[in-house]
Amino acid sequence: MYYSCNICPDGCSAESFSSSQSDPCRAVSVALQKESETMKILQKQIYYSNSDVCSGLISSSQQELNPSRDNGHTPTKRHPSAVFSSCGYPEGDQNSGHEAKRARVESIIKGMTSSPGMQCADMVKNQYKESDSMEENDKIQEKLLQRRTGVSGSRGHSQMTKKYPQSYLSAGFDKMDVPTKTLNDGEEEKYQTLNNRLETSQTDDCLDLSSELDSSSITELQGWKKVKLKNNFQSKPERIKLMANVLKFELSRAVSRSVDFIFESTPLLQTSTGEGTESDAFSEPSAHKNGNLQLSHGGNTVVPIPDVQTEALSLVVQKPQHEKDDEFVLQPTPRIILSPKPQVSLCQETDLCEDKLSEKSHFTACQHALSCLQEVGPVKLAAFNTHWSSSKVRSKVNSRRPYAQTVSVDPLLLERLCLPHVKIESDSLMKNNLYMLNEGLTTSHLKKAKLMFFYTRYPSSMVLKMCFHDVQFTRCITSQLIKWFSNFREFFYIQMEKFARHALIEGSTDVRSLTVGRESELFRALNTHYNKANDFQVPDRFLDVAEITLREFVIAISLGKDCDPSWKKAIYKVICKLDSDVPAEFKHHRSV
DNA sequence: ATGTAGCCTG
DNA sequence: CAGGCTACAT
CATH class of the missing domain: 1.10.10.500 (Homeo-prospero domain)
Structure with missing residues (x-):
């Protein structure tokens, strides 16, 4: 698996680049630098991307682009701001995630459009060959930017402008060949259109294309034009396959991101009823209304483990909020006695419900989250909450391997929490809709x-x-x-x-x-x-x-x-x- | 026709 | 545990 980086648009592996191969790259670049002023500009950009971006991109690629690790599953929730905090773009950390997304797409495209072993020298030459086209593009860009300054209420434009300041868009962004951004709503269609045009026209006119796209697509166009230019070195079937793969990947990733976004931004699981719920306990452990859920950072960490029953219980529904307080709780009566178990193992308690959520990676992620809680305490609670809610979401579509975690918990807490109010079905999301009903057996x-x-x-x-x-x-x-x-x-x-x-x-x-x-x-x-x-x-x-x-x-x-x-x-x-x-x-x- | 119990299976 | 099926009772 090779990981592309910005400096090598044609696929120089980031692995090699990040190690000893960086020097040859620079050497070749320096040699070529003397040939033209255009090349000097290019060199600055290369060094810029090298120092500020590549380290982050490599980790990005390793974490997010390795299909063998994903194993075909939906990509896990990302924390680009954390991963790319060192990117150092002038836009600040909030944009580092966008840079990461752009770079990710770029890495995908570049990784597929060229052989991994392609040398940096070839890349530099190709870029140099493209300089004419780039100059043309710059002119086009100027024209289109003039249009942009006019009325442009498109959502894409506003987003792009927000993400990338105009100077960056018009200068470094394009020339650095950091061409793409993640797909937004409806943008697949644009890409498809663009793709079709690229396919049908070997010598496409950028202006013609641009006239059909709103201004937000300009940078995309630039990037895809670069792709197309690079594709000139490939056969048409390969390009078709490439485009199809890129579009497939982007579409699936966009869907995944949408799911993540919904569960991150929607307070459904936390405040949908305005009252404390069991879901609240899972997602907001530090602020549980009843005070039952306490997080301590000592030996007895009381951590809510969502009780997820993945067995077939198609008619078992999640209890509505108004019934939460009516939960069947064993009372210490002469005939019903709650056993004196001050501490019980989660392993045991979770067995109660059988087949807990437990995707391997999920378990690892949970361990990580728990360790965060124990190490830093409240500072990381928010991150944990986000992570936890996201994990719950992912577990919906994941495996049902046994879940084992040996953290001591309060039995009374578990009595409430481990009653499987939150049922997560692994097989069918359609089936899960049943659990949202307010009627039925829990x-x-x-x-x-x-x-x-x-x-x-x-x-x-x-x-x-x-x-x-x-x-x-x-x-x-x-x-x-x-x-x-x-x-x-x-x-x-x-x-x-x-x-x-x-x-x-x-x-x-x-x-x-x-x-x-x-x-x-x-x-x-x-x-x-x-x-x-x-x-x-x-x-x-x-x-x-x-x-x-x-x-x-x-x-x-x-x-x-x-x-x-x-x-x-x-x-x-x-x-x-x-x-x-x-x-x-x-x-x-x-x-x- | 409808409801229930039991058996088998996944 | 649930679904499908059969047998049986009402």
Whole structure:
């Protein structure tokens, strides 16, 4: 992988340039400098770009242009101002990002338009050959700048003028052959038009082209003309391919930037409701309204880890704001006891929701963000917030590998935060739209249903409505709840059958010797499934039911009843009579 | 026809 | 956990 830089428009690699190859470049340039005054100007620009830009461009290319690292994924959020803070353009740091973008595009184009090994001398010669065309361009530029000073309300022009002061635009910018800027809305079309013109006209007239474009495209035109001039050394199919690739890349990058921009600039995730939300906690850890979210920089860093469930839960929606306060929180009642766990591992807590967001790079980025928090504290919180929100966005379209982070957190905090209100689906953004609805079951409802299963395996529709009265019951919702308990039962009976057969294999003949205690492997399996966080005191009655069920299975299997396809139904009939009443805590809580 | 339970599968 | 499917009950 070669990284182009400004000084080598035809593809001299930045790697080589940044090392020992820089001297030959300069030597050749000095030699040619004596040949004309034009060349002197060129040399100044080359040195200017060398000292101020190249270092940044190299890092830019390494970080952002390496497709092998991107692996085809959407480019990650960039912080050009940080990366390019040393560029030193007179526009200041706020423009360094623009310089980076320009340089990035330039690097892409140049990297593809020439062989990586092309020597700087060739580049300088080519630039020298282009000097005539450049002079012509300068004249054109002057004419067009005169037009610019008139009425020009185009968005592109204002942006360009803002980005690049007129002097820079008319002088250094063009001559330095830093031709392009990032695509804005509708500019792909301009590029396409430009591209078509370049394709159809080998000896294009810049004025003709410019007359069809607004003034904001002048610099683009200059740059693309340079590309076109360089393309004169290539075959037409190669140019077509090049143009197609450039346009493809720019389009995809523009989309990516738009997504980043939306989630950076839109306060949707932070202040959409005007109240503190779980999303607030994720994105504004230092300013959580409830004060539950504290960031300490000592040993016990309390950091919100967004609980992202990527498993299929197509009907599980993010809870609306007005229900946030109604969150099902386990109360320390005689029957529902929050286990005394002053500190729990995130690894454990995040397992609660399974399949957390965890793209490898995302994890690395999160680690970096966490380290920033621990190192510098509030100063970097803003950056962390931005980074975090962006990370959440990226995780929407990324992999679902397990997420592991061993940071100690406040269990009460996790009780709120790790309830997966924020569901991020990895497969389908269209599917995700469901989670924006204000109706439907949330993952906290799911957790609650699992806890209810400890009391009732066959809840009636009445019980369901009492326990989930915060949900607008529709046929769909009802079916989903029924399906949930059906799945719970399925798992329950599968475990029972498995352990029953295992007991028989081990030679258990007396069913009375079969017991299900809290330390039994069977109970652990069940508890892991229904009470993964282990923050719920499972009622003894459930242990009794499990024990009875296990014995029923052992008896049935030992009698060979499992030959009958419907042999389990008899057991089901027995178990369904063992349901208990669901505690009042499940019903009386506002969301219970 | 509709609703529910259970089985199978991804 | 959800979807598809079948069987069964109402």
